Amino acid sequence: MINYNPTDWFTFIFRIHRADTVKKLFPMFIAIALYSCVIAWLELTFIRAQAERDHLKNISAMHGLLGFVISMLLVFRTNTAYDRWWEGRRQWGGLVNSSRNLAMKLKAMLPTGHPAVAWFAHMIPNYAFALKDHLRGEFHPDKLENIAEDELERLGKGIHVPNRMATLIMEKINELHRQQVISGDQLITINAQLESFTDICGACERIKNTPIPFSYSVFLKKFIFFYVMTLPMGYVFGLGYLVVPMVVFIFYVLASLELIAEEIEDPFGKDANDLPTETISANIRRHVQEIMQ
Amino acid sequence: MINYNPTDWFTFIFRIHRADTVKKLFPMFIAIALYSCVIAWLELTFIRAQAERDHLKNISAMHGLLGFVISMLLVFRTNTAYDRWWEGRRQWGGLVNSSRNLAMKLKAMLPTGHPAVAWFAHMIPNYAFALKDHLRGEFHPDKLENIAEDELERLGKGIHVPNRMATLIMEKINELHRQQVISGDQLITINAQLESFTDICGACERIKNTPIPFSYSVFLKKFIFFYVMTLPMGYVFGLGYLVVPMVVFIFYVLASLELIAEEIEDPFGKDANDLPTETISANIRRHVQEIMQ
Amino acid sequence: MINYNPTDWFTFIFRIHRADTVKKLFPMFIAIALYSCVIAWLELTFIRAQAERDHLKNISAMHGLLGFVISMLLVFRTNTAYDRWWEGRRQWGGLVNSSRNLAMKLKAMLPTGHPAVAWFAHMIPNYAFALKDHLRGEFHPDKLENIAEDELERLGKGIHVPNRMATLIMEKINELHRQQVISGDQLITINAQLESFTDICGACERIKNTPIPFSYSVFLKKFIFFYVMTLPMGYVFGLGYLVVPMVVFIFYVLASLELIAEEIEDPFGKDANDLPTETISANIRRHVQEIMQ
Amino acid sequence: MINYNPTDWFTFIFRIHRADTVKKLFPMFIAIALYSCVIAWLELTFIRAQAERDHLKNISAMHGLLGFVISMLLVFRTNTAYDRWWEGRRQWGGLVNSSRNLAMKLKAMLPTGHPAVAWFAHMIPNYAFALKDHLRGEFHPDKLENIAEDELERLGKGIHVPNRMATLIMEKINELHRQQVISGDQLITINAQLESFTDICGACERIKNTPIPFSYSVFLKKFIFFYVMTLPMGYVFGLGYLVVPMVVFIFYVLASLELIAEEIEDPFGKDANDLPTETISANIRRHVQEIMQ
Amino acid sequence: MINYNPTDWFTFIFRIHRADTVKKLFPMFIAIALYSCVIAWLELTFIRAQAERDHLKNISAMHGLLGFVISMLLVFRTNTAYDRWWEGRRQWGGLVNSSRNLAMKLKAMLPTGHPAVAWFAHMIPNYAFALKDHLRGEFHPDKLENIAEDELERLGKGIHVPNRMATLIMEKINELHRQQVISGDQLITINAQLESFTDICGACERIKNTPIPFSYSVFLKKFIFFYVMTLPMGYVFGLGYLVVPMVVFIFYVLASLELIAEEIEDPFGKDANDLPTETISANIRRHVQEIMQ
Incomplete structure (x- = not known):
């Protein structure tokens, strides 16, 4: 953009x-x-x-008559294309919101200094970067911060990277729940944010794959x-x-x-009119780390 | 498509x-x-x-006057048809999201190696295949993977197959809840995904049956x-x-x-413009099994 | 229809x-x-x-100038009327979904053979029939199945029948909760379906009463x-x-x-263009009883 | 209307x-x-x-050219005005639904004969009357039924009456929760209805105050x-x-x-085209009392 | 405005x-x-x-032909701009609703005289003021009431002020939950309001930053x-x-x-057509304090 x-x-x-x-x-x-x-x-x-x-x-009479139809079809075309672009923007806005809300809630729930705080401070923004690259058909492991060696191995080619990372986040949350660091009631309150990651990924794939x-x-x-x-x-x-x-x-x-x-x-590429997913991802990283530090 | x-x-x-x-x-x-x-x-x-x-x-004056009306009616027609097509696409996008989210949550909740993991890894994608065929008025039991003999018998002709499969999933979840494998709080967190299957099926039937x-x-x-x-x-x-x-x-x-x-x-058939429900179902199978393996 | x-x-x-x-x-x-x-x-x-x-x-110049306005007003009129018709259809689609989901969940929750299973298998479809007749200003107790004598008496003229039936369902659920047949967590998971009945009834009344x-x-x-x-x-x-x-x-x-x-x-009557609420109600009965049998 | x-x-x-x-x-x-x-x-x-x-x-050529623009602007104007009117109607429809659902749930939860039943049977409809008058800049305490003297005193001029009444309802619910008449799980199931009152009030104020x-x-x-x-x-x-x-x-x-x-x-006044908030409020009173009697 | x-x-x-x-x-x-x-x-x-x-x-024939297209494009432009303006208004309406609902719920939950009541009575409206200034790229600590010295220090330049304040509110709620002043079930009932603050902030930023x-x-x-x-x-x-x-x-x-x-x-500035965020913020302060006093 x-x-x-x-x-x-x-x-x-x-x-x-x-x-x-x-x-x-x-x-x-x-x-x-x-x-x-x-x-x-x-x-x-x-x-x-x-x-x-x-x-x-x-013959120009025909162009007059069909002038209405062609105009309205082009506006219909413009509308549907714009709606996808704007829905794409709303989905990424939703990712910003979910990332921030999840960061705030985890910061408030987890005991100060718990190692999971640092893990999430890196992992939540990593999801945004992984999604951005996934929607461009790319994978840049160097853009992911503080990711463990064994986790990185499981993110290789052929794997759906955002799915893999969402699963890692889900598993970490459930581990904390089993250790009673997060209570059942708290689990319910962060459920909406946790599932929104995969919902947003699916919505973006839908926009991208359906002309x-x-x-x-x-x-x-x-x-x-x-x-x-x-x-x-x-x-x-x-x-x-x-x-x-x-x-x-x-x-x-x-x-x-x-x-x-x-x-x-298709608003997720690198064209001049595409959404600034690069900048949004960087902002997510900055704000999530500001919240959780 | x-x-x-x-x-x-x-x-x-x-x-x-x-x-x-x-x-x-x-x-x-x-x-x-x-x-x-x-x-x-x-x-x-x-x-x-x-x-x-x-x-x-x-007489051509009449065609000029009515040119507006006919153009706008055709655009109205185009809009409503496109809205159904796009809603159908969104519903199938929702099925992708629910399948993935349910798979991730169950993977995180269930103990490693629990037999239910494998059961859901087959059953969640089976729902997508059953729904695809149901919307075309067909039933292909050979497309359903790892389904038990007694379950298959209950999916015969005259039965609403997606309903039957959603019931099987619901019953399995409640069985796990009764066995305390899934706690009450965890049950609440997967409730939205569980009910979305039947909601999506109903929405697709509505689009299909209401011209x-x-x-x-x-x-x-x-x-x-x-x-x-x-x-x-x-x-x-x-x-x-x-x-x-x-x-x-x-x-x-x-x-x-x-x-x-x-x-x-009616976007669920096999026409050139119809939604790629075949491909979406195959993707659900691939991703759910990748998540749950 | x-x-x-x-x-x-x-x-x-x-x-x-x-x-x-x-x-x-x-x-x-x-x-x-x-x-x-x-x-x-x-x-x-x-x-x-x-x-x-x-x-x-x-004078025909005036008809040319106003031709735009009249065309667009008629399309505006068409759009708003169609939106109500389609919203009515979506509400009845929602009733189908809620009925099925509630049936599946109760089937999974309640012990096999519990008398409440049969009660709900009749009562959920009865709601659809009652609503259909209510929206037409009619009441046909003979279309309601297996309804107790004392309950039927309380559904007489002057009473809001769908409200009365929704209250019966709510009371039955709470009775089962007090008897610990349905746990608190399970109560939360069926809450959305329970309240949707009355929401759908209200939305249909709104469409019907507001030209x-x-x-x-x-x-x-x-x-x-x-x-x-x-x-x-x-x-x-x-x-x-x-x-x-x-x-x-x-x-x-x-x-x-x-x-x-x-x-x-007003799509709930018996005109040629009205919604097939009769057929939808019959389908709800067939599917709910198939699920709960 | x-x-x-x-x-x-x-x-x-x-x-x-x-x-x-x-x-x-x-x-x-x-x-x-x-x-x-x-x-x-x-x-x-x-x-x-x-x-x-x-x-x-x-000069008439200019009127021809601008005829499109003026027509479309007027239809845009018509659309936005109608959307507000219809959103206002939907909000009042939502109030009907929330009132009924809350009445049904409380009727089912509270022990028969508990004094809170009668209190809510008056208080829920009172909210609708208070909101209707609030949106007209009026306050008619005589339209509120069975309201305690000390409560009435706190609803004087300068006070936001619907807020005050929603707070009273919230406090009553929490009191019942502290007395264990309403369990924590039941509190969760009526939460959506409780917050909807204030959401509806806010939405109506927004429509009213934003031309x-x-x-x-x-x-x-x-x-x-x-x-x-x-x-x-x-x-x-x-x-x-x-x-x-x-x-x-x-x-x-x-x-x-x-x-x-x-x-x-602005659809909440007393004009011929305004919404029948008077009638809707009366219907809420009639139906809520029918449900809770 | x-x-x-x-x-x-x-x-x-x-x-x-x-x-x-x-x-x-x-x-x-x-x-x-x-x-x-x-x-x-x-x-x-x-x-x-x-x-x-x-x-x-x-040449004027061309202006006739293109008159449709230019009119419809301008109406498309008008529509999208208006939609953002109205969505901005709805978001601020949502902030009003969330602030009021949160205030009512906390008032009902917290014991009378608990110091947290006064804290929230200042902090909830402060969020609205902080958001208003944030959307204008400004920061006016003097508009925030009763904010502790150490909290104020952490709201300096370079910090995302609304995020910081939402985190403070989240932490206070979780502290009350740990002290058992707010039960787990009550935590669930205020969760929607708590996360709405950050969702509204994100939505406003999206509208502001995406022409x-x-x-x-x-x-x-x-x-x-x-x-x-x-x-x-x-x-x-x-x-x-x-x-x-x-x-x-x-x-x-x-x-x-x-x-x-x-x-x-961009409806959040100080132009004549912009939303009255100043007035809305002041109303939030007045109503929240009226509710919680």
Whole structure:
């Protein structure tokens, strides 16, 4: 995610940022401009009969009628993509909350100086780092702090790392419960935080692995394509060669919406629009250790 | 569900996938093209008076006015269908989470080597497989692992298999509680997972058995039909025979939306757009057994 | 609710089902067709001056401008009505889940052969039947199974039957708790199911008793009425007598949406679009007794 | 709230109810009609040059373009206002549910004839009455039943009455717990109901005290005002004096939406569209006493 | 937040409030008016050929087509910004509820006169004040009441103050539990309130730190800019110099929506539209102390 001052309009308008759709769509702009030129030249040169010209001109009626549908579909697309992005953000916000609450409760429950305090102060943030990397298909054991040798061995390739770490935390809690360091009533009060780790992991995997249904994606791309390709045919006789920038601009608007939707739909990567899971994980480590020290 | 790279535009635009609405609607395209041709020929041949031509031409005003309504209804339809699909996905995501959390908690609670560990390692994933088949109206006992002979007998035809399996799990847990292997406080901490199985099953049945209200479905189909059938009448004098591809394209857009909505509304089947319940069940088995081994 | 195969298009388009808005609105269609004829005849016969004709013709600009608003209001209306219908469905889905979960838990908790098992196997489904009838303002004691004579007497007219039955279930559970058949920890684990019965009953009563705010309902009807009544005035000079079917069709679309919304807003009756609470209740009885036998 | 039969169309269309926006906006209708007349007379009399007439006529292009925005903003406004109204209704539905569930549980827990039964049978409904009056900025001690003299004294002016009553209920429950009439496990099972009273009170206060952000309210009013004021300028040359009823009708539609939104945004008063909190409170009293008798 | 009477229309329309977008956008209005004048003068003076004039005039077709998209995107923007603002309000409403419920429960649980009663009566409201300042990046120890010297020292710069205070509350509760002043069952009943403090803090931080995805913000600004800049080109020949106020008004509408969305997206500051966290905190202090006195 790019931290920006949302009120600084003019920089945005003229700067072409690396995540900007203008940059990504630029080759397409050229292609569509050329295509529109050719269509315009062909129609203006070869179609002379007024009746035929009128017929072609009225194609634009179709673009008017379908303008509603395409607009609303793109807003539907935008909405669903944004909802996933925002749900991803809420899940990571939930991880922050669970990590802090668990840290506070354990700090309050455990006797001062009990070795488990230090263990959890490292293990709770480690979960966030493991989840972040897991959602990117990576594993960086060097980002995990104070992890025992034998535990590290069991986190190798092919293992679901967040599951393994959540199991370690569960086992440690139950060990403390068996040793009567944590009473049964206290166990109940931390249960929600303990299960939230795996719930959050599952929710993020769900968002990551489930794009919008295949049919919608295909349909929307076909629709945008034929809509834009037929645009110059109808508008040439009204606009002359001005049809070229107009078609490019309309394509820019429609394709940008689809492109941004595709980009933010999977919000756990390293793209410019993705969630700052790196920073959130670091904050979890800082705050949990501040709480438990 | 088809796994696809959502950014690979051009393949999508020109390839006709088996789930593509273009394929399904092709016979309709032919019929509507013929119908439009006939209407166009009739109007262009027999209607000569300018006043009558103008009157017919102005029918298109109706299509303009109703263009908003039909667009918004189709987006409403798309939204509700997508919401069911996504709720179905969330329910199966919830099943993944509950299975993992229950496995972790039982692994932590039960003494190492207790026979119940192995029993749950098979039974929790079996529930997912049973639910998947139940939602398709099928029953495949061979997909269930390590199930006792007497238990299998009680899962025959006519029995609600997921209910039966959830009952078995509940009874096993209460047996362990009576034997004091699981304390009362521990029972409370796994209660949410235990009841979630049946809640998820009920929610999936609800999605499966409740299509959009009958009146909406009928109304929307009638509306699309009459809207498309009257389209060529109004646009013939403006577009000539170009009215044929235009009507086909508008029909393609409107009918595709209704068709996709119908397809994804029941997301538990084996269609191209359905949820990958097969894969999710296999993942539950793999992860639960990894956790409990 | 009518069970239909949602993909069978053509039957829907030409069959006039008893719940079809075409049937209900038919007398209105005649009235509006006559009205439009009269308006058309008056305008075409008596208004001769070109300036006046132009002025009347431009009334259609108003219909264009307000076309957005009326479309969006109808979609808003459709959305809120559908949301209630779907919330009603979710509540009854919740009743299915609670009934099953409570049955499973009691089956697992209670000693085999304890008389309370049979009592609950009848009483849990009875709640569903009582609720279904309560939401229709009826009471059918013959649909309740195995209910004691003295209990039945206390369910007479004027009594809130679902409340009375939920109280009976609560009292039975607490009696078993006092007899130590159900421990305190077990009481906590079935608490959510026990209170869900009354929560579901309250939510259904809320949906049933709260139509959309009066002002919206009145405003929307006035708006549709004046919109449709002024339609022929503006379009006569463009369409001639073709204005008659056009006005009828636009009225059909707008009024159908309002009509369907009114119908599905209270989903607990016996209309064609209402929820199948009868079937759901029967399924609860079948499944609960299958679980507890 | 007005109880009405939502299908009785024609009464609604021609009757002017006291809550009808037609009544409230009537003086504005006159003002806007006069204003439009003056604009129409001025333009038709003094603007003679065809070029100027054409320029003025094309102002209507702006109304077309902005027609989408204003429609969607009004629907956004309608949605947010309706959501608050419906959330208010759900909160009061929640109060009904919590009151009933708490009554049932206490009835089942407390020994028959214990004096606390009668105390709660009065106190739970009293909470609903106190909350209803609190949300209207009133306090009617005479509506509270069987309240002790010393308790009543502590509910005077300046005191947050629902908070005070919730505290009384909490204290009574804890007293019963200290006397071992209610066990610790039973305390846990009624906890959700006990805290829901204050949660509902807080949610209702939030709805009541938080109108839509100031900027939106101001912007929307300015937008509607300038939109309607410039309408006659553009349409005079197309419509002649017919512009007067058209502008009035468009103003009626836009202003009604804003007006209804303002009215239902705070749903706890005594307006025609407000929630029937009086009736709901009376029902809570009737049902709670039926349960606990 | 500005407390206003939402029905007082005319004051709103003509008064320019300091938070009004008219004020903020005024320099832009001048610039855009000048730009439109120049474009109008250039086109009217130098473009004489009818064909070229017609081509330029038809640019407005593009504005019509894209009018849907830009309207819907702005409503999408408005919706997401409003949702954050309202979620922020709900979180603070949740803080009010948790503070009150915790105060009531502790008042009922703790023996009369126990020193912890006074401690919590100050500490619970202090949390609200600390959170309010934390969300503004400030720290005002003088607003915290009756805080011990040694506790205050640990709340210095660099420390996450709300976390520190929540930890203090957790530790105090656990200390009371160890001293058997609060039983295990009572601990469970206040657990939800205790963890809600940190959940609310995390949710507010999430709203504050996550603006709408960068790509949308950039795209929307570019879109509005090019849409408005090309407006005068197309409308000059239809409107003459009237194009100047029209372009300014359209810019006012579009830019206001984006501007208000940016303003309310972070609702915890001191802007005119921000949430009244100051007042809410003061109310929490007043009500908690009223409850616990």
